[in-house]
Amino acid sequence: MLSAVWLFYRNFRVFTHAVAWGAWLIAGAPLGEELWSFVVLLFWLKLFSYGVIWVLMYTFLRQIYLFYQNLGYSITTLFVGAFGLDMLLFFGLLTIFSWSISLF
Amino acid sequence: MEHLAVLEADSIELTFGNQKILQNIYLKIPGNQVTAVLGRNGGGKSCLLQIIFGTLTPTYKSVRWNGQYVESPYRKRGLVCYLPQHPLTPASMRVGEAFEWYGIDSDAVGYEKMPLLKDQRMGQLSGGERRFLETLMILLSPVQFVLLDEPFSHLSPIYVEQLKTIIQEQKSKKGILITDHLYRDVLDIADQTYLLQNGATDLLSNPRQELIDRGYIPE
Numbered sequence: 001m002l003s004a005v006w007l008f009y010r011n012f013r014v015f016t017h018a019v020a021w022g023a024w025l026i027a028g029a030p031l032g033e034e035l036w037s038f039v040v041l042l043f044w045l046k047l048f049s050y051g052v053i054w055v056l057m058y059t060f061l062r063q064i065y066l067f068y069q070n071l072g073y074s075i076t077t078l079f080v081g082a083f084g085l086d087m088l089l090f091f092g093l094l095t096i097f098s099w100s101i102s103l104f
Numbered sequence: 105m106e107h108l109a110v111l112e113a114d115s116i117e118l119t120f121g122n123q124k125i126l127q128n129i130y131l132k133i134p135g136n137q138v139t140a141v142l143g144r145n146g147g148g149k150s151c152l153l154q155i156i157f158g159t160l161t162p163t164y165k166s167v168r169w170n171g172q173y174v175e176s177p178y179r180k181r182g183l184v185c186y187l188p189q190h191p192l193t194p195a196s197m198r199v200g201e202a203f204e205w206y207g208i209d210s211d212a213v214g215y216e217k218m219p220l221l222k223d224q225r226m227g228q229l230s231g232g233e234r235r236f237l238e239t240l241m242i243l244l245s246p247v248q249f250v251l252l253d254e255p256f257s258h259l260s261p262i263y264v265e266q267l268k269t270i271i272q273e274q275k276s277k278k279g280i281l282i283t284d285h286l287y288r289d290v291l292d293i294a295d296q297t298y299l300l301q302n303g304a305t306d307l308l309s310n311p312r313q314e315l316i317d318r319g320y321i322p323e
Contacts, residue, residue: 007194063190069159069178070185070192070242071205 004073005081011064012053013086019049020090031098039091046090050083109135109248111156111169111177111184111279118151118162125151126162128304133249135279138271140290140311142283142320143300149283150189152300153251156281157186169248186251187242191234195227199237202226208244215240236263243270249279256286268293287321 023045024030030038057064058075065075111133118126125148133139143149154160156167158176167174169183177184185206193202200222203210210222226234239255256264264286271280271293284290291297297311299318308314315321 011194063188063192064194066159066186066188067192067194067205069157070245072179072181074176074179 001073001077001081002085004068004071005078005085008068008078009082009085012057012082015053016046016049016086017090020046024094031101035094035098042090043087046083046087050079050086054079109170109279111167111249111281112171113152113156113165113167115164115166116152116155116162117164118148118155118160124303126155126303131156131281131298131305133279133281135248136275136277137295138275138280138282138293140282140294140297141300141305142287142290142297142311142315144320145285147300148303149300150253153186153253153281153283157184157251159186182247184249184251185242185245185247187239187253187255189253189257191226192238192242193226193234195225197226198222199224199226199229202237203241203244206241206245208241208246213240213244232258232260232263235259236267239267240270243267243274243280247278249281250274252280252282252284254284255282256284256289264289287315 020042023042024038027038027041065078068078069075112131113133114130116126116129117124129152131139131141131152141149141152151160151162155162155165156177158167158174158178167177169177169180174180174183178186197205199218200210203213203222210218221229221233221237226237229237235255235258239252242250242252255267259267268289271282274280275295282290282294291311294311297308298305299308299315299320301318301320316323
């Protein structure tokens with residue numbers, strides 16, 4: 001299942017990362033303690049960007065889903081999986097980045 | 105005696121606005137047979153296939169597998185695959201990779217051009233070649249039923265003949281539902297034919313004559 005979710009996520013990973021990293025930079029690239037107060041806002045921003053992607057894909061690119069539906073995956077499964085993966089990647093990278101900075 | 109799977113669809117009602125698209129449907133797709141659905145453009149054939157597959161929700165429906173109601177057939181592993189009218193695979197995906205996703209060894213497909221094509225991306229192929237390979241991919245999938253929506257469109261006659269042969273071979277392994285406007289080719293391979301007209305299906309006992317009588321094909 002993870003490989004199917006990854007394949008699906010690849011369709012829009014650049015967009016979601018651009019939005020989240022852009023917001024982080026606009027907020028002054030907070031790290032350490034400052035970052036954790038910003039995490040909730042980033043979470044909601046990510047959720048909102050997924051809503052936008054859902055609507056756009058459902059309206060203009062609905063045919064994309066059939067490749068995955070033939071494999072037994074529903075649209076909800078794909079989006080929930082992709083969202084989880086995206087959160088893990090984004091916050092994982094942010095945490096690693098934050099730790100690296102604090103070390104030096 | 106081997107138990108043959110059966111997929112049935114009935115009590116389907118689909119409405120768009122005030123217009124009833126489907127209202128009196130009964131369709132039985134036996135395993136080991138080719139079932140054809142013919143009908144005019146805009147008659148609801150594609151919608152019917154999507155309802156059976158489980159990705160289009162009508163007002164009412166009953167889709168049963170061996171007599172058992174199935175809410176979303178596509179979510180039941182190994183039950184059904186659907187070939188839509190539009191391209192199915194991601195354009196950036198390599199042919200061999202796409203077959204692998206669907207559980208098919210591309211080297212064992214038996215298509216003479218496969219060694220040349222399997223490393224090409226789907227988006228690099230011609231429309232007809234891509235259509236042929238996607239149809240092949242669905243037909244060879246390890247599932248009990250396949251639903252083919254206009255598999256012959258955009259194909260040259262040689263590809264159509266090849267697909268007809270493969271469909272005949274595959275029907276020993278699965279039930280096949282096909283809809284296409286190339287009615288001669290469809291009738292050549294169909295074991296049973298339904299006509300979808302005015303939102304209702306009728307099983308035809310003498311398809312060629314009844315299709316003329318009902319105004320689907322010219323005399």
